Amino acid sequence: MEPEAAKACDARYYELLEELQALDFVLVELNLYLDTHPGDYQSIEQYNKFTQERMRVAQEFQQLYGPLQNFGHAFSKYPWQWSEAPWPWQV
Numbered sequence: 001m002e003p004e005a006a007k008a009c010d011a012r013y014y015e016l017l018e019e020l021q022a023l024d025f026v027l028v029e030l031n032l033y034l035d036t037h038p039g040d041y042q043s044i045e046q047y048n049k050f051t052q053e054r055m056r057v058a059q060e061f062q063q064l065y066g067p068l069q070n071f072g073h074a075f076s077k078y079p080w081q082w083s084e085a086p087w088p089w090q091v
Contacts, residue, residue, distance in 0.1 A: 009091075016061040017091065020068075023054040 030047040037043065058068055 013061075013065055014091070016057060016064070019057050020054065020061065023050055023057060026050050027054060 027047065027050050030043060030050065034040065034043055034047060062068060
């Protein structure tokens with residue numbers, strides 16, 4: 001296994017991915033709720049709090065392991081990181 005691929009398989013990699021999945025689940029549920037309850041101030045605050053936390057976790061993941069999304073949604077270090085595996089959706 002190449003050193004970069006091995007790095008992507010450490011325990012923190014999986015911890016951060018699991019945290020992102022949990023945050024995404026909460027955000028989808030809050031988004032669906034707010035579609036039908038747009039005036040719920042507490043839920044909007046909650047949504048914004050979880051959005052901020054998701055951005056923080058995604059930034060940490062990307063600094064350690066590379067981009068999560070392409071097409072301008074994540075930065076890449078040099079050399080181009082999209083050729084490195086495993087990608088988040090492969091694990």
